Amino acid sequence: MLIAPSLLSCDFSVFRDEIVRIDQGGADIMHLDVMDGHFVPNLTFGAPVIKKLRNATDKPFDVHLMISEPHRYINDFADAGADIISFHTESDSDIDETLRLIEARGVKPALAIKPGTAPEVVLPYLDRLYMVLVMTVEPGFGGQSFMPDMMDKVTFLKKEIGERGLSTLIEVDGGIAKDTIATAAKAGVDICVAGTAVFGAPNAKEAITELRALCG
Numbered sequence: 001m002l003i004a005p006s007l008l009s010c011d012f013s014v015f016r017d018e019i020v021r022i023d024q025g026g027a028d029i030m031h032l033d034v035m036d037g038h039f040v041p042n043l044t045f046g047a048p049v050i051k052k053l054r055n056a057t058d059k060p061f062d063v064h065l066m067i068s069e070p071h072r073y074i075n076d077f078a079d080a081g082a083d084i085i086s087f088h089t090e091s092d093s094d095i096d097e098t099l100r101l102i103e104a105r106g107v108k109p110a111l112a113i114k115p116g117t118a119p120e121v122v123l124p125y126l127d128r129l130y131m132v133l134v135m136t137v138e139p140g141f142g143g144q145s146f147m148p149d150m151m152d153k154v155t156f157l158k159k160e161i162g163e164r165g166l167s168t169l170i171e172v173d174g175g176i177a178k179d180t181i182a183t184a185a186k187a188g189v190d191i192c193v194a195g196t197a198v199f200g201a202p203n204a205k206e207a208i209t210e211l212r213a214l215c216g
């Protein structure tokens with residue numbers, strides 16, 4: 001299991017230091033939530049901020065776009081140093097064209113689905129995807145409760161990935177904590193995003209180590 005702390009829950013007044021802290025704490029991937037106050041009812045940061053932070057770590061930057069019209073910003077996030085870009089199937093973007101823009105920049109493409117979205121929507125694109133991001137809360141805010149019924153989507157997608165002989169990864173995001181991560185691991189999740197469970201803990205390194213250990 002790869003652990004991707006969500007920087008949404010970090011102390012933004014020391015954003016760079018927080019990245020260094022979780023890097024040294026054993027984080028596998030840096031999960032960066034971009035919100036526009038339109039696709040989701042919250043605002044965070046954009047490509048210029050990510051670009052300034054890129055040299056804080058060598059770990060991959062996993063940029064989760066919770067924005068409308070993501071196709072307009074793919075080049076900006078690629079220029080900023082994103083390694084993975086995920087965008088939502090529910091956004092007002094041409095999925096095929098937006099994937100093409102990501103592929104053209106040599107960035108790993110991912111599709112994200114909200115809790116109310118059926119996993120079948122990603123099937124036409126699965127062969128092109130580095131990852132599918134299955135939201136286990138409604139996107140927009142940290143600190144919500146994990147939705148265990150989303151694991152049916154993980155099972156469905158893992159089966160399809162296996163049958164097609166693909167290596168597409170499954171990431172889950174929202175409510176991942178000590179009492180929920182084993183459920184995700186059992187369902188076959190490859191990457192767990194965790195915000196509150198890492199940044200809300202007294203010691204981020206211990207929290208990351210413990211989360212990983214709970215996956216068996």
Ligand SMILES: O=C(CO)[C@@H](O)[C@H](O)COP(=O)(O)O
Nearest residue numbers: 006139140142143175195196
């Ligand atoms: O993208 C989101 C929320 O939209 C997530 O990345 C959350 O930030 C996860 O936070 P926790 O549920 O782990 O606190």
